[in-house]
Amino acid sequence: MRRLFTVLALGAATIIPAVPAVAAEAGAPAWTISAIPYPTAFEAGTNDFESGENGPGYQLQAFNVGGGPTMSGFTIVDTLPGPLTPSATRQPEGKYGPEGEKQKLNCSVAGHTVTCVGGQVVPLLPGEEASVIVPLEVAANAPAQVLNKVRVEGGGAALVTSTAPTPVRSEPSPFSFLSGSSGLYGSRTNVDGSTATQAGSHPYQETVAGFNLTTNANPNAPDNNSLLAAGGGLREVKVELPKGDVINPSATPHCTESQLQSGEVGCPDATQIGTVALTLSIARGFSAPATIRPLYNMVAPPGHPAEFAFDIVEGIYVHILGSVRSDGTFALGAKSSNILAIKTIGGVRTVLWGDPTAESHDSQRGVCAFNGVPGGACPTERTHKAFVTMPSACGDPLITTVHVDSWLEPGSFISRSYESSDLNGGPVGVDGCNQLQFEPTIESRPTTNLADSPSGLDFNLHQPQNEEFEGLATANLKDITVALPQGIALNPSAGAGRDACSSSQVGLATAVGETPIRFSEEGASCPDAAKIGSVEVKTPLLEDPLQGNVYLAKPFDNPFGTLLGIYLVVDDPQTGVMAKLPGKVEADPATGQLTTTFTESPELPLEDVTLHLFNGPRAALTTPQTCGAYTTTASLTPWSTPEGATVGKQDSFETTTSPNGGICPRNGGEAPNKPAFTAGTIAPQAGAYSPF
Numbered sequence: 001m002r003r004l005f006t007v008l009a010l011g012a013a014t015i016i017p018a019v020p021a022v023a024a025e026a027g028a029p030a031w032t033i034s035a036i037p038y039p040t041a042f043e044a045g046t047n048d049f050e051s052g053e054n055g056p057g058y059q060l061q062a063f064n065v066g067g068g069p070t071m072s073g074f075t076i077v078d079t080l081p082g083p084l085t086p087s088a089t090r091q092p093e094g095k096y097g098p099e100g101e102k103q104k105l106n107c108s109v110a111g112h113t114v115t116c117v118g119g120q121v122v123p124l125l126p127g128e129e130a131s132v133i134v135p136l137e138v139a140a141n142a143p144a145q146v147l148n149k150v151r152v153e154g155g156g157a158a159l160v161t162s163t164a165p166t167p168v169r170s171e172p173s174p175f176s177f178l179s180g181s182s183g184l185y186g187s188r189t190n191v192d193g194s195t196a197t198q199a200g201s202h203p204y205q206e207t208v209a210g211f212n213l214t215t216n217a218n219p220n221a222p223d224n225n226s227l228l229a230a231g232g233g234l235r236e237v238k239v240e241l242p243k244g245d246v247i248n249p250s251a252t253p254h255c256t257e258s259q260l261q262s263g264e265v266g267c268p269d270a271t272q273i274g275t276v277a278l279t280l281s282i283a284r285g286f287s288a289p290a291t292i293r294p295l296y297n298m299v300a301p302p303g304h305p306a307e308f309a310f311d312i313v314e315g316i317y318v319h320i321l322g323s324v325r326s327d328g329t330f331a332l333g334a335k336s337s338n339i340l341a342i343k344t345i346g347g348v349r350t351v352l353w354g355d356p357t358a359e360s361h362d363s364q365r366g367v368c369a370f371n372g373v374p375g376g377a378c379p380t381e382r383t384h385k386a387f388v389t390m391p392s393a394c395g396d397p398l399i400t401t402v403h404v405d406s407w408l409e410p411g412s413f414i415s416r417s418y419e420s421s422d423l424n425g426g427p428v429g430v431d432g433c434n435q436l437q438f439e440p441t442i443e444s445r446p447t448t449n450l451a452d453s454p455s456g457l458d459f460n461l462h463q464p465q466n467e468e469f470e471g472l473a474t475a476n477l478k479d480i481t482v483a484l485p486q487g488i489a490l491n492p493s494a495g496a497g498r499d500a501c502s503s504s505q506v507g508l509a510t511a512v513g514e515t516p517i518r519f520s521e522e523g524a525s526c527p528d529a530a531k532i533g534s535v536e537v538k539t540p541l542l543e544d545p546l547q548g549n550v551y552l553a554k555p556f557d558n559p560f561g562t563l564l565g566i567y568l569v570v571d572d573p574q575t576g577v578m579a580k581l582p583g584k585v586e587a588d589p590a591t592g593q594l595t596t597t598f599t600e601s602p603e604l605p606l607e608d609v610t611l612h613l614f615n616g617p618r619a620a621l622t623t624p625q626t627c628g629a630y631t632t633t634a635s636l637t638p639w640s641t642p643e644g645a646t647v648g649k650q651d652s653f654e655t656t657t658s659p660n661g662g663i664c665p666r667n668g669g670e671a672p673n674k675p676a677f678t679a680g681t682i683a684p685q686a687g688a689y690s691p692f
Contacts, residue, residue, distance in 0.1 A: 027067025027360055029157040030193030032423055034061050034182035035150045035164035039227055040173040040214040042166060045140035047087060055217055060132040062152040067191030067204045067360050069123035070155030078134055079149040080112040083142035087135035095289055096130035119155050127275060127364045131289035142168045157193055160423050173214040175231025175406040176414050181425055184211045184416045186400055195422045198432040199394050199640060200473035202354040202386040209239045209402045212347035227281040229344040231406025238335040242398035244391025244603035247332055248541050249306035251387040252356050254299045260309055267296040269366035270380045273387055274352040276310045281344030294366060303576040305542060316340060326578035328518040330602035354388045355469040384469045391603060392475040393639040394433040433640035436475040438647060439464060444632035445653035447615035452625040453659045454491050456615035465540050465605050475638035476604060481597045482634045487624025489592055494620050499529035500554035501567060506580060512561045516600055519580045524569045526551040532620045533613035535568050539606050546572045560584045603639050627655045627664035
């Protein structure tokens, strides 16, 4: 009956009646499990801390990553290899549940097997952890590496297993990730505990870039009972999400820095978008269970599209800055720099909530998570706006890459990647692309209704978006080919004083003609004289539209090696978003019809892309010679292809007025066609020189 009674309103004298934490959702539990050796490498012939040595031992971490509480008892089992035996001087210890309300696990030892049981009376709620510390003795003849096998089962969730390779040596471990799946991992789960694979869906939660780092015994610590982070500790973390993975910072309100650091209350509950579980080095190994902190959606500083933050311990804050890659992949990323902590950070597990307002998160929201409110539930307004969205392209497992460096070797990054998998580590991809809607529309018209005149162009691509958590996101646009009507031509007068943007100025990183096209991460330095228009991009991920320019590409020195080409370049100083998208322009050799193609567009929810080519006497285009109705056609291919079909769209306009007044010709036969000329010498004297 815990968490069903009250919510503490800190800073106020009122007590607000609470609602049941998990009453509104039909969720089910699901497990992940890992085994963390401490220190990272065991020394042959050593035993646990009670005998005055530095280790060794394992911390087993089992998390409920499903959307419901465990429904009966659950069991954690550690099957140790022959060279490792449970300590003869200290028994395994297990606990589970939130800070301030931890329940003990009943642990027993039989030979090389440690079994811990819990959850018979008090369930493990979504997002909570069960943790076991297993002190060990290492045989003097232990091999260079041993394999530890762990599993968790019961509670209404399927069995999950994991294997932890552990080195045996006396030398200290260098700074790195742990070996095996415990070193770097992630998961995407639905509310029913299943692995999320549906394209465009919104997982119940995503564990992103969870990692554990190497540690060494600390011979100078009191009683020889604490650990040292290898390399002097974690300094910076950089995460590269898979292309198409979407995190929406507009899904919740934002917390200010002053609110974050305001004391007991901190950020408003409505700004929380997940949790961070920290494995911290303390006496006798690691904290158990992990220390869980709320993760808040912050007001992003200039130069970044998003920022998240959490408090490691009182007064020590970690900020995570979001970014969009500008190399042509448009993948989202994040980094946290100059990480300081009072205690050694052995591991970090970041969990993002698909629906930050879901009722099942109430027990880990705000003061409930931060202060461990006994029996607490911290509700918030149920907006049910999706924060996490799966890619709209189907296929192979998704790859997430993490880079870390240390304080002793700043800038020397260790990199590792993991692929999307089920809870037992089997690789899974993205499927169900045929279920995504794709209904874009276009508007295209010149900036004048005059026939046979210089003209700009206004073009808009609109893609309706679905941000509701229960629905599927709209498939994102991948490729678009736009054919302007026959008769619209390039304006020769546009060349006067015109410059072009070279491949080096735009930052082309791939060879001419090579695909996929990639760019440098630096901003473009195209000359102003190459600018022929502007572009505006609206996305539900950001409050304000992104602004950019359209540049003329240098002939034959562009990604396509063609005479004609353009670049759409976004460089937004407020959000720090830089994007470069090349367009191939072709003129039909028989009719002169102009066709422009953009490929590999951002796999992101772009609601409106509006392109404006400048008008005036030096505009890039000229309208057809005759008055009448003209149609622009577009072929649009989604990232969900081939399951998602290519869509054809049209938009029409009319030219109605002659540029010189009078009757506007309706066909070529009515067009003025009376050429004449005069010729002769100025001085018609025989035998003399004269200008002609």
